[in-house]
């Protein structure tokens with residue numbers, strides 16, 4: 041089977057540039073040779089996944105039920121047979137230490153026992169009724185306790201939570217515009233698919249079927265740029281700023297000291313609502329970045345791990361915002377709100393979410409995750425330093441990211457420039473072939489409450505070996 045990744049094909053025609061250094065500070069030839077070697081090794085080691093991949097093409101567009109399953113470094117998808125805790129087993133019987141954890145959906149471990157038990161218990165009592173159950177009382181209290189916000193709604197994905205919150209912000213403020221930071225990702229939310237190019241807002245490249253101009257209603261500025269933010273908010277036409285407290289979908293961009301304070305001040309001053317998307321930064325600690333750093337958003341959204349991996353998301357707001365929502369609703373009059381999906385807030389989601397919030401996503405879980413992730417981040421950093429490779433590591437609690445550039449990026453443009461697809465491809469494949477999964481999109485690792493120190497040590501040591509081979 042022909043490898044699908046373009047770098048493999050490119051490797052064959054580039055022997056003349058063999059000694060050229062790649063941008064990430066490693067010899068290009070080594071990177072390309074490793075990619076070729078590891079691609080071959082993957083193909084040889086995974087005949088069952090390969091066959092399943094072939095069979096899947098009969099009925100699934102591109103051979104997968106969702107296109108991003110092709111975003112891994114592998115020439116065909118790795119089929120999963122089982123996952124439990126922080127370990128995943130593939131169809132060919134290989135076991136993996138899982139540091140991807142479903143890109144956060146399973147960041148508290150695969151099938152946490154209390155969640156699995158709750159799902160099994162609810163399974164024979166009806167799954168969705170379009171009516172509430174007693175569990176909503178407990179879950180509401182748990183969410184308030186965790187995030188300090190009193191009023192909540194449930195959706196099925198973080199995408200929906202963000203989309204609905206944007207609607208509410210527009211209705212409340214009677215302003216049409218939304219502001220996002222360059223390089224942000226908040227799910228498949230049309231309003232957020234805007235990027236900066238040479239100081240101008242443009243559509244995010246590659247959008248399918250996008251027929252109207254998103255830049256009419258969305259402003260975009262660089263993260264950590266207070267002056268640009270101030271200029272963008274000064275006309276008081278922005279309903280809300282939606283952001284993660286640290287950007288985690290373009291490598292990792294940490295807020296510079298004072299930036300989040302300035303953001304909150306500017307929002308308050310211009311009566312712009314602030315939406316904090318905690319879907320990834322829930323890794324920071326109990327109650328997410330918001331609680332840990334005492335942020336005061338108007339809305340908070342959280343998806344992915346909130347029900348232990350069952351599709352569920354929530355959005356919460358202050359009492360003041362809830363009151364303004366009631367006014368906006370009266371003003372809109374009777375009819376259809378433009379929000380709501382049939383399966384949202386079903387009984388099964390609530391059973392899973394209650395078990396997860398009561399027994400899994402607890403302060404004790406973070407007591408395990410945070411020091412272990414710190415150990416992982418510092419371990420990778422030491423491996424990089426030992427070999428004098430110009431990379432660095434950032435982390436927000438249980439989430440760590442090694443970035444193939446010397447300086448911490450201050451914004452989305454710098455973060456984008458720090459991405460080195462060919463190096464990341466080789467490294468990801470090397471790790472995967474040795475039973476270690478990290479997130480496919482960049483170099484992100486997650487540590488769960490059941491990840492062990494031995495798993496962390498193995499990942500650190502294997503990254504070291506990989507760097508030895510790459511830098512040789």
Ligand code: PMP
Nearest residue numbers: 197198199225226227319320343
């Ligand atoms: N917010 C953030 C910060 C995310 O990273 C993502 C997905 N990666 C989402 C929202 C959307 O989540 P979902 O795809 O589950 O809707």
